[in-house]
Amino acid sequence: MDENEDQIFKALQQDLGKHPVEAYRDEIGVVKKSASYSLSCVGKWMAPTKGRIPLLFFPASGEVLPEPLGLALIFVSWNFPIVLALDPLIGAISAGNAVVLKPSELAPACSSFLANTIPLYLDSNAIKVVEGGTDIAEQLLQQKWDKIFFTGSQRVGKIVMSAAAKHLTPVTLELGGKCPIILDSLSNPSEIKVAAKRIAGAKWGPCSGQACIAIDYVLVEHKFASTLIEYLKKTINRFYGENPKTLKNLSKIINKHQFERLRNIIEDPAVAASVVHGGSLDEKNLIIEPTILLNPPLDSEIMTAEIFGPLLPIITLTNIQDSIEFINSRPKPLALYAFTKNGAFKQRILTETSSGSLTFNDAMPQFVCDSLPFGGVGQSGFGRYHGKYSFDTFSHEKAVLHRSFFLELEARYPPWNDFKLQFIRFAYKFDYLRLVLLLMSHKLKGIFTSGHQD
Amino acid sequence: MPWTTLNNFLLLSLDPVIGAIAAGNTVVLKPSEIAPATSSMLAKLLEEYTDNSAIRVVEGAVAETSALLEQKWDKIFYTGSGRIGRIVMSAAAKHLTPVILELGGKCPAVVDIDVDLQVAVRRIIAGKWACCNGQACIAPDYLITTKAFAAKLIDALILELKVFFGDDPMESKDISRIVNLYHFTRLSKLIDDYKVSDKIVLGGQRNENQLKIAPTILLDVPEDSLIMEEEIFGPILPILTVENFEDSFAVINSRSKPLAAYLFTNNEELKKDFVKNISSGGMVINDTILHVTVSGLPFGGVGESGMGSYHGKFSFDSFSHKKAVLYRSFEGDSSTRYPPYTPGKLKLLKALISGNIFSIIRVLIGKSDD
Numbered sequence: 001m002d003e004n005e006d007q008i009f010k011a012l013q014q015d016l017g018k019h020p021v022e023a024y025r026d027e028i029g030v031v032k033k034s035a036s037y038s039l040s041c042v043g044k045w046m047a048p049t050k051g052r053i054p055l056l057f058f059p060a061s062g063e064v065l066p067e068p069l070g071l072a073l074i075f076v077s078w079n080f081p082i083v084l085a086l087d088p089l090i091g092a093i094s095a096g097n098a099v100v101l102k103p104s105e106l107a108p109a110c111s112s113f114l115a116n117t118i119p120l121y122l123d124s125n126a127i128k129v130v131e132g133g134t135d136i137a138e139q140l141l142q143q144k145w146d147k148i149f150f151t152g153s154q155r156v157g158k159i160v161m162s163a164a165a166k167h168l169t170p171v172t173l174e175l176g177g178k179c180p181i182i183l184d185s186l187s188n189p190s191e192i193k194v195a196a197k198r199i200a201g202a203k204w205g206p207c208s209g210q211a212c213i214a215i216d217y218v219l220v221e222h223k224f225a226s227t228l229i230e231y232l233k234k235t236i237n238r239f240y241g242e243n244p245k246t247l248k249n250l251s252k253i254i255n256k257h258q259f260e261r262l263r264n265i266i267e268d269p270a271v272a273a274s275v276v277h278g279g280s281l282d283e284k285n286l287i288i289e290p291t292i293l294l295n296p297p298l299d300s301e302i303m304t305a306e307i308f309g310p311l312l313p314i315i316t317l318t319n320i321q322d323s324i325e326f327i328n329s330r331p332k333p334l335a336l337y338a339f340t341k342n343g344a345f346k347q348r349i350l351t352e353t354s355s356g357s358l359t360f361n362d363a364m365p366q367f368v369c370d371s372l373p374f375g376g377v378g379q380s381g382f383g384r385y386h387g388k389y390s391f392d393t394f395s396h397e398k399a400v401l402h403r404s405f406f407l408e409l410e411a412r413y414p415p416w417n418d419f420k421l422q423f424i425r426f427a428y429k430f431d432y433l434r435l436v437l438l439l440m441s442h443k444l445k446g447i448f449t450s451g452h453q454d
Numbered sequence: 455m456p457w458t459t460l461n462n463f464l465l466l467s468l469d470p471v472i473g474a475i476a477a478g479n480t481v482v483l484k485p486s487e488i489a490p491a492t493s494s495m496l497a498k499l500l501e502e503y504t505d506n507s508a509i510r511v512v513e514g515a516v517a518e519t520s521a522l523l524e525q526k527w528d529k530i531f532y533t534g535s536g537r538i539g540r541i542v543m544s545a546a547a548k549h550l551t552p553v554i555l556e557l558g559g560k561c562p563a564v565v566d567i568d569v570d571l572q573v574a575v576r577r578i579i580a581g582k583w584a585c586c587n588g589q590a591c592i593a594p595d596y597l598i599t600t601k602a603f604a605a606k607l608i609d610a611l612i613l614e615l616k617v618f619f620g621d622d623p624m625e626s627k628d629i630s631r632i633v634n635l636y637h638f639t640r641l642s643k644l645i646d647d648y649k650v651s652d653k654i655v656l657g658g659q660r661n662e663n664q665l666k667i668a669p670t671i672l673l674d675v676p677e678d679s680l681i682m683e684e685e686i687f688g689p690i691l692p693i694l695t696v697e698n699f700e701d702s703f704a705v706i707n708s709r710s711k712p713l714a715a716y717l718f719t720n721n722e723e724l725k726k727d728f729v730k731n732i733s734s735g736g737m738v739i740n741d742t743i744l745h746v747t748v749s750g751l752p753f754g755g756v757g758e759s760g761m762g763s764y765h766g767k768f769s770f771d772s773f774s775h776k777k778a779v780l781y782r783s784f785e786g787d788s789s790t791r792y793p794p795y796t797p798g799k800l801k802l803l804k805a806l807i808s809g810n811i812f813s814i815i816r817v818l819i820g821k822s823d824d
Contacts, residue, residue, distance in 0.1 A: 021799050050750075165547055173550065188784075197787065359779075398733070398756070399763075401737070403741040405740060413579070
């Protein structure tokens, strides 16, 4: 990462127009942090953990031993082509797997950077990069893997899992979804300013909204909408410039196809009518201006599909508490954000909604916390990674029970009788006192029936 | 029916339900139609004892199962064969439903020559014939020992089987029967395979009307015989022989990863190598199947023997989503995160990632050296 920093900057600039600071914040920095964290912890992660064994089995010991699953296949998506390749790779290697990495052909500069650079630093017998498009991906999916880790869309996620089922391969699916943000009506102007910055940062900052955890839409009360829009406009102007022809610090839309998809969304007449800021499109440079929409129709594509671009719908509610019902009537998102100072409301959001992750009063930084699992639930995917969770995702936890030949429990063995049934009943309750009493009475009975115990 | 059989079906149906309820889920339980008495008893009892708005039992066979699989579930937990496991996972893929597959496989048991033979043999019998007559996913499927030791091992097995099931095991009330005619026929074929017909050293008796098969032991069956190609799931126990115990690793590793692997030995080195070189769902040294009762150990397969694990806390985890929650305050907002991007911000980010407090200070006071 150190020796090739400039190359990575260049590749990301070429594929996505990412500014080096954005590239460092969202990709290079995350990989470096993740690698050094794993290096410092991997010894601890590999160590077997003790499994508690009931006294009944004495003498015995139990342990849970993590072992590599074997050969892992990692599919990378195009929006964060470096970090979404190398972060799972760190997990797979730390857990001891061999890996085939399939970068996205839609970010060709990054794909070829990975294919050319990884063999210079990592053992090519264990780590291979396979470049290519859909046909190559399909061929890879026909092989038998011990683990498939996929970052991408729900549609392709289903294809990956169906293919994995043929070989009983476990999968981790990192998908997306519409990540909402609940914004309570804040009163303190400095807090509104911070909220606006964090919302703008988490909408247009990461790859121009082309991120699975980017804010998809905002839920606010009617009365707070105009304040929010005003603050957001100011923030946009400061971050990206006032003139839509000379926008700075914004990633471009990955390709013509995605650009057209977003154009169609926004050119739906009912949606176009709801634009309150932005909306200009620069087809030549594939740049779309940060765009805010107020109450676009809920049945239009912008509110039924994941936006994955720099369009931000604001949906207003009479009471911010209604946001919980609004969110729960839709598929579970990968991330949920809530800006509020109301403790009771926080508690409601925490317990009454379900999402991959939940962040209060900020957006995005949950991605860089090694101690927090990153992954979806429901339609946003399953399985999790980051830090120790990455290691676990690529490991099999082998249960090992050690016994000695000493001490036998006769009740385990046939021929069966009432005494043995009674013994096992008490044993499963771990009722040692009754077990002893039972054994004693059995022994006495045995003596009186001249040793005939069965 | 001896209670062990009953216990088996009960265990597989109710144990995951306990985990699902503990984690706060609602559950639809589909018992196996192959054990109809147990199935209808479960349906009746669960209705009587648990909340019917949260826990339902759906009885039925293939048609009902297929209809269930078409629905959208938040989790599917399946115990059974690899063939059906694949169908379950494919169906789950349509709705992106996570699955736990508890499958089987051929679980090997390696028996060293230095063991307390009587104890070892009793524990093998307990795991094989005394546990649903071998119809258990963690029953020892085949044994591996040395050529020289095989005869002693077989003598001991024969002796202890007599103690457990009497002179005529076909008359014993302490051994489960084969679950149905389909499986009886399947098992008969394994014994009748011409490649193993001269390898039977014990048993082989069958009674089709009573669905009974006597404990059957075969010695030195060829690797390409039917019995070594599929999970036996019945009272037949083939014994493979090797020159030395290190060779057993290659025998086991040449097959798909089993749900459980067993080793009987007093040799500490061999124990260590076995644990290190064999990959299996679970592993027991000097006993069989006991790990299934230990709630402190995860129970589940790897590779062809399944994915996901349960028991104790592991069951709870299997039926839970671990939601990451991050609490932040409005204070302490750093402009470094936000555009407009400047070279100074890049330097600060690098210093922050490096975690070196002195570099961070140097950048902040504008005395950067890179």
